[in-house]
Amino acid sequence: MRQAHEERAGGIQERARSFAETGLVNRAAEFDRAGYLPRDVITTMADAGFLGAVVPAKWGGQGLDPLEYGELTESIGKACASTRALLTVHTSLVAETLVKRASDRLKEKYLTDLALGKKIACFALSEAGAGSDAASVTTSYIKKGDLFVLDGRKKWISFAGVADLFMVFATDNGATSAFLVERDMPGVEIHPMSGMLGNRATHMAEVSFSDVEVPAENLVSGIGLGVGFVANTALFHGRYSIAWAGVAIAQAALETMCAYAIEREQFGVKIGTHQLVQKMIADAVTQVGAARELCRRAGRLRMEHSADAVMETNIAKYFSSTIAQQVTSDAVQVLGGNGCWDRYPAERLFREAKVLEVIEGTSQLQQLLIADYGYKKFAVSKSGWGT
Ligand SMILES: Cc1cc2nc3c(=O)[nH]c(=O)nc-3n(C[C@H](O)[C@H](O)[C@H](O)COP(=O)(O)OP(=O)(O)OC[C@H]3O[C@@H](n4cnc5c(N)ncnc54)[C@H](O)[C@@H]3O)c2cc1C
Known part of the structure; x- marks a missing residue:
């Protein structure tokens, strides 16, 4: 087997x-x-x-x-x-x-x-006024017999332009719940968005819901379980995916800068022989390897159903999106003018990496969570200090 x-x-x-x-x-x-x-x-x-x-x-x-x-x-x-x-x-x-x-x-x-x-499928949590603070969504639902009726507007919804099914988070006086809404239910409207820094080909859109009648069976989990139960589960999985996305982008940037550095000549030598360029390569090799290992550690803890899996996933996401930003920035640097030109991959990788620090919980939110985890795990009483 x-x-x-x-x-x-x-x-x-x-x-x-x-x-x-x-x-x-x-x-x-x-x-x-x-x-x-x-x-x-x-x-x-x-x-x-x-x-x-x-x-x-x-x-x-x-x-x-x-x-x-x-x-x-x-x-x-x-x-x-x-x-x-x-x-x-x-x-x-x-x-x-x-x-x-x-x-x-x-x-x-x-x-x-x-x-x-x-x-x-796509995931419709964010709104113009509700990003990091997911519990502040204003898209509303009311129960009417065997139906829930949804009203509101979601923003930044990746793949909304092509999705058949939307996982939508809505509130009824603070009881936030998750629903599966079909694209062709009357009252669903898609408003395409463009001009994003990265993830440009993700058919992003705003989605509005006007008196959309959703069968009661399309409620996911239960009333009031939308943020604490469903969205948190989703973000646990989403952050794991983004952690690996950081490794992927950083690895692509590393390969790009290495390939360029061994070909390009300035001052009569390959630029890869300059020690300041080598420093960028060395940092990238180290950071990509470390990020991949953090992702693997999070993966192993997920397989073991460890209580630490959630926080180790947050750590992997935070580290990997941070180093993806640094490595892609160095890739642009190593490629010089060509790094700033869209005929080479470095500038696109640089833009894609920055997005990872914003989506699935910004780096600042990860820092807050990780610090809290750190205090719980590592703050050991040192009663003898200062005496
Ligand atoms: C490319 C892309 C794709 C996306 N796809 C989706 C999608 O498919 N579905 C979806 O629902 N959403 C999606 N989003 C939205 C994304 O989840 C939000 O942009 C993200 O959660 C941040 O919310 P915000 O933009 O409102 O920023 P805000 O929450 O307004 O944050 C702005 C800044 O304030 C900081 N900040 C906020 N609160 C705190 C705090 N307590 N402490 C310290 N700093 C804080 C943040 O870290 C950030 O730097 C997407 C966004 C992008 C850019």
Whole structure:
């Protein structure tokens, strides 16, 4: 059984690497410029099983474990950040959350279609006035018989432009709940957004809900469990995905700067022989390796269902998005003028890395959580001090 799993997982990793190298990396700049991820990419991701990577086989998925999923995320994310974002949103934030938090009835209704990529899902939490403070959402619901009626507007919703299903967070006088809303339910409207720093090909949109009638069975988990239970589960998965996205982008930047440094000549020598350039390469090698190990540690703790898995995922996300920012900045530096030009990958990687410090909980929010964890774990009473 284990052998069959490993063979299947190995096949998926091979498909991911091959797709990334032959079907993605050379198109990523085009997707970024066009602000559009073509349907054939989404279809390939679905057909290869990537969109159901972490969903159990029982529900149509591939049942990858967290370490295997991390490797898959790195392969895709190294080639194209917007394509990787589909994994983060559809697979981690929504499908994986439904595995844990949805009733069997709801899983039957949606999860298998999501795992097979027959339906695309997006995650609608943020609003113009509610970002880091997720509990402050104003999109509202009221219960009317067998229905919930939703009103409000969501902002920054990745893949809303192409999604069939929205996981929407709404409140009724402070009781925030999560609902699955179908795109073609009357009253749902999509308002495309453009001009983003990164993730430009993610079909981002605002989504408005006007008297949208949602069947009561589409409530996820229960009334009032939207933030503490459903959103927190989703962000646990989403942050794990973003942690690997940081490794992916930083690895791509590292390879870019190394390749350039051994070719480019100034002052009669390859620039890679200048010690100040070598420092940037050395830092990047070290930081990427450290970030990958933090991701793996978080992955192992997830597999063990450790109580530390949530915080170690936050730490991996915080570190990896921070170093992705530093490494991509150094990649721009090593490439000089070409690093600032969109005919080379460094400037796009730089933009994509910055986004990681904002999404799925900003770096500042991670710092607050990590400091709190640090006090609980490491503040040992030193009663003898100062005496
Ligand atoms: C590319 C992209 C894709 C996105 N996709 C989605 C999506 O699919 N679904 C979705 O729901 N949302 C999505 N978002 C929204 C994203 O989750 C929010 O932008 C993020 O949560 C931050 O919220 P905000 O923009 O309102 O910033 P704010 O919360 O206003 O924060 C602004 C600044 O204040 C700081 N700050 C806030 N509170 C504190 C505090 N207590 N202590 C210290 N500093 C603080 C923040 O760290 C940040 O630096 C996306 C955003 C981007 C950029």
